[in-house]
Amino acid sequence: xxxxxxxxxxxxxxxxxxxxxxxxxxxxxxxxxxxxxxxxxxxxxxxxxxxxxxxxxxxxxxxxxxxxxxxxxxxxxxxxxxxxxxxxxxxxxxxxxxxxxxxxxxxxxxxxxxxxxxxxxxxxxxxxxxxxxxxxxxxxxxxxxxxxxxxxxxxxxxxxxxxxxxxxxxxxxxxxxxxxxxxxxxxxxxxxxxxxxxxxxxxxxxxxxxxxxxxxxxxxxxxxxxxxxxxxxxxxxxxxxxxxxxxxxxxxxxxxxxxxxxxxxxxxxxxxxxxxxxxxxxxxxxxxxxxxxxxxxxxxxxxxxxxxxxxxxxxxxxxxxxxxxxxxxxxxxxxxxxxxxxxxxxxxxxxxxxxxxxxxxxxxxxxxxxxxxxxxxxxxxxxxxxxxxxxxxxxxxxxxxxxxxxxxxxxxxxxxxxxxxxxxxxxxxxxxxxxxxxxxxxxxxxxxxxxxxxxxxxxxxxxxxxxxxxxxxxxxxxxxxxxxxxxxxxxxxxxxxxxxxxxxxxxxxxxxxxxxxxxxxxxxxxxxxxxxxxxxxxxxxxxxxxxxxxxxxxxxxxxxxxxxxxxxxxxxxxxxxxxxxxxxxxxxxxxxxxxxxxxxxxxxxxxxxxxxxxxxxxxxxxxxxxxx
Numbered sequence: 219x220x221x222x223x224x225x226x227x228x229x230x231x232x233x234x235x236x237x238x239x240x241x242x243x244x245x246x247x248x249x250x251x252x253x254x255x256x257x258x259x260x261x262x263x264x265x266x267x268x269x270x271x272x273x274x275x276x277x278x279x280x281x282x283x284x285x286x287x288x289x290x291x292x293x294x295x296x297x298x299x300x301x302x303x304x305x306x307x308x309x310x311x312x313x314x315x316x317x318x319x320x321x322x323x324x325x326x327x328x329x330x331x332x333x334x335x336x337x338x339x340x341x342x343x344x345x346x347x348x349x350x351x352x353x354x355x356x357x358x359x360x361x362x363x364x365x366x367x368x369x370x371x372x373x374x375x376x377x378x379x380x381x382x383x384x385x386x387x388x389x390x391x392x393x394x395x396x397x398x399x400x401x402x403x404x405x406x407x408x409x410x411x412x413x414x415x416x417x418x419x420x421x422x423x424x425x426x427x428x429x430x431x432x433x434x435x436x437x438x439x440x441x442x443x444x445x446x447x448x449x450x451x452x453x454x455x456x457x458x459x460x461x462x463x464x465x466x467x468x469x470x471x472x473x474x475x476x477x478x479x480x481x482x483x484x485x486x487x488x489x490x491x492x493x494x495x496x497x498x499x500x501x502x503x504x505x506x507x508x509x510x511x512x513x514x515x516x517x518x519x520x521x522x523x524x525x526x527x528x529x530x531x532x533x534x535x536x537x538x539x540x541x542x543x544x545x546x547x548x549x550x551x552x553x554x555x556x557x558x559x560x561x562x563x564x565x566x567x568x569x570x571x572x573x574x575x576x577x578x579x580x581x582x583x584x585x586x587x588x589x590x591x592x593x594x595x596x597x598x599x600x601x602x603x604x605x606x607x608x609x610x611x612x613x614x615x616x617x618x619x620x621x622x623x624x625x626x627x628x629x630x631x632x633x634x635x636x637x638x639x640x641x642x643x644x645x646x647x648x649x650x651x652x653x654x655x656x657x658x659x660x661x662x663x664x665x666x667x668x669x670x671x672x673x674x675x676x677x678x679x680x681x682x683x684x685x686x687x688x689x690x691x692x693x694x695x696x697x698x699x700x701x702x703x704x705x706x707x708x709x710x711x712x713x714x715x716x717x718x719x720x721x722x723x724x725x726x727x728x729x730x731x732x733x734x735x736x737x738x739x740x741x742x743x744x745x746x747x748x749x750x751x752x753x754x755x756x757x758x759x760x761x762x763x764x765x766x767x768x769x770x771x772x773x774x775x776x777x778x779x780x781x782x783x784x785x786x787x788x789x790x791x792x793x794x795x796x797x798x799x800x801x802x803x804x805x806x807x808x809x810x811x812x813x814x815x816x817x818x819x820x821x822x823x824x825x826x827x828x829x830x831x832x833x834x835x836x837x838x839x840x841x842x843x844x845x846x
Contacts, residue, residue, distance in 0.1 A: 220444030227437030234430030241420040250279075252413040255311055259323055260405040263308035263368070264398040266412075268296055268390060270311055270319055274414040277389040282398050282407035289384040289400065289407050290369055292377035295542065296395040297618055301648040302373055303397070306366070309406065367402040372553050372645060372652050375546060543614040543676030544622040544645070550612045550673070553643065553652050554626060558604035561585070561654075565600050568592055578644070579655040579755045580772045580814045584838040587799065591839075594798035601838065604654065605629065605639050611666065613760055613768075616676030621646045623679055625760050625768065627666060637662065640818050640834045642758050642770050656758065656770040658816045658834040663718040666833060667820050669763035680759035680767040687767055687821045688830060689713055691759045694819060695752035695771035702726075702750040702775075715829040721817070722832075725750075725775070736779070743786035744808070747778045753814065765823040768833065773815035775837070780808025780845055799842035807845040814840040 251274065257264050271278045282289050293299075304327045314320045369377065375394070378386045384407075388396070399406050545553065557576045564573035568589040574582055584601065591598045611627035622645045629638025642656035660666065671677050682692035689697060689710075697710040702725055705711065716722070729748045736746040753772025761767050779788050789804045790797045796811055797803050818833040 220440050220447060224437045224440035224444060227433045227440060231430040231433035231437060234426045234433065236430075238423045238426030238430065241423040241426070246420060248416055250413050250415055252411055253319060255319060255321065255410040255412070257309045257311070257321060257406060257408050257410065259309045259321075260408070261307055261309050261323065262365075262399055262402055262404065262406055263303055263306065264406040264410070265299055265303060265308055265310045265324075266396040266398065266410065267310060267312040268392040268395045269313045271388070271390050271394075271396070271412065272392045273313060273317070273319070276415045277387055279385065279387050279413040280396060281383065281385045281411040281413070283383045283409040283411075284400060284405075284407040286382065287400050287404055288379055288381055289398070290377070290379045291384055291386060291396055291398050292368060292371070292374040293388065293390060293394050293396045294374045296393055297542075298373045298648065299395045299397050301620075302368070302371065304648070311410070365403040366649070368397055368399050369401075370556075371649075372545075372549075372556070373648060375549055540616045540676070540678070541618040543616050543673060545612075545614045545624055545673075547609070547612045547673045550614065550624055550626060551606070551609055553624070554604070554606045554609070554628070554641075557643070557652065557654050558606045561604050565603070576651065576653055577655075578653040580753060580816050580840075581654050581657050583840055584814050587840055588838070591795055591798045595794045598795065598798075604641075604657070610638060611670060612673040613670055614673060614676045615679050615760060617679065620648060623758060623760065624652065625770075627660070629660070634662075637834075640666075644758070655755070656772070656816050656818070658770075658818055658836040660818075660834040661718065661720050661832060663720070664831070664833045667762050667764070667766065667768065669766070670768075671763055677760040677762070680761050680769070682757055682759075684759075684767070686765065686823050686825075688824055688828070689821060691757040691767065691769045691771075691821070694757055694769055694821065694830070695773055695817075698771070698817065698819075699750035699752055699773050702773075703748075713830055715831045719832045721815075721835040721837075732777075740779075743783060744779060744781045744788055749776050749778070750774070750815075751776070759821070762820075764826065766826070767821050769819050769821050771817050771819070773817060774840070775813040775815060777811045777813075778808065778845070779810075781806065795839060796842040799839070800844055802844060805844045809842060810845050811842040812840045813837055 266280070271280075280291065282291060303324070306326050308324055310322050310324050312320060312322065368374075369379065374397075378384060390396070398410070560576040561573060564570070564576075564585070570582075570586045570589055573585050573589075577585055588598075588601050592600065605628045607628065608630060609626060609628055610631055611625075613625040615623040617623075624643045625640070626643070627638055627640050629636065631638075637659040640656075640658055640660055641654055643652040644655050645652045680687070680691055683690050698714065701708045701711050701714055702722065705726070714722075733746055733748075736744075740746075751774050753774050755772045757769050757771045759767040759769035781788055787804050787806050788808045790800070790809065796809060799811075800809055814837065816836045818835070820831045820833055822828040822830070
């Protein structure tokens, strides 16, 4: 019976092992599935919709092929990509109502020019009204749409390029799309291939093979037990003939040894060897089972580990109630690095036009003034480089239209030797690059508000006339300028926190020192006066989670030196900076020097009260000239 069970175990083992091997060989499914798309419209741009990319779960491998020339690919939010393409014709790869992949040509949106330009400092709602519902800005751009190269746009989350054929692996959600092009002029790649991985795992192949190996070992054991039982169950052996009286071995002739029943010590028979080899039959079986066991991969076994169970978490802001953040943190890092690189090149060449491609507002004005001074004063230092890392805070505006704003803080947390830098960057439309509009250093004693939303949520742009703040952003610059001019006598002094306001202290000390020095020699023939006023650029504010706002403003400080009698002449002794800007070293009418101040404040809401805190500041000479 043991032999019957052994044979059954062998048969069942062969079936199990064969089934397991078959699952990993002849019955295994395809590893990938792919689709090929032809874009035969010969347009310069092709948009692959996120719905196509996510039509099959898993990562996407995109291959784009052109007859010749470069192949360019970038991906970003679908709304951003369509906004960038809104003024040109392009091929769109999308899904129809039945879920089939189709290509269609999208014509440019015809935007009617607005009769009235929006007022300066208009609110975010007004800005939204100047943009189409699909995220297309109605502002006209100086750049002609034809031949526009998408490479390097700040809208893209990432971009790739290659010659002839480009292959890249992506894992994009349905809200992201891919833009394909050559150089914006030549036709986009005409052949596209999208490949997705398929789950061809065989979780029962491993268990079947191992179970077959165990049954094979069991069959071998039963077979050996059966042999041993058969040998023991034989009847008693017949008795041999009585041993004859033997003689010494050397006295028996060799030929008579076999006839006399003497056992030979020569080579044993084949039958004697057969029993010894049976014990080794189990070794190949176990080796085979071990080999099959080690050949099983993770795809051959069921995944019995615990799966992650999502749990609800409290949301700071309901995503359905606000737009998406303008940029991601990675995107902000790349944009800031591009700005810093361009400004660095402009600083070396003292090229104001190059700087204007990445700077605007007071930041650009200060840079241009520095270039002018350096062209006339050899040892005048350049302005500090734009820092890019470590990026401590990224606060993007949550807005789907344009213009868009980002606020960043760069610097080591807790650093005492180098002050962190706070900056504001603005993008006017989908085709423009982000430009640095405000830049300042955080005050040593300033604490950045802890209620700043994470970069994945973003913040709302505060309207310049917001009535919910302690002071409207559009009035903030003039109010603080009045405090600088009048000190505690200002009607706005109670609104601003004096403790920790280093800028106010420095301005007061600088004015007092300079006035004392001037009066030592020129008190009888001239006068020196100081004044502060709101700058030429609008305030920019982003809301915090406590319903307050971080607001950036610009001020203009003016120093006026003029004679008090007709015979006096004002001379710029030892002041090459003002002389370089004014173009002369003396004037009978006097000189006026302007300084640009960039200030960042935290403005609380009216309900909570409190005082406005200065967070950071920067001040640089802006211009100088002869009083006319």
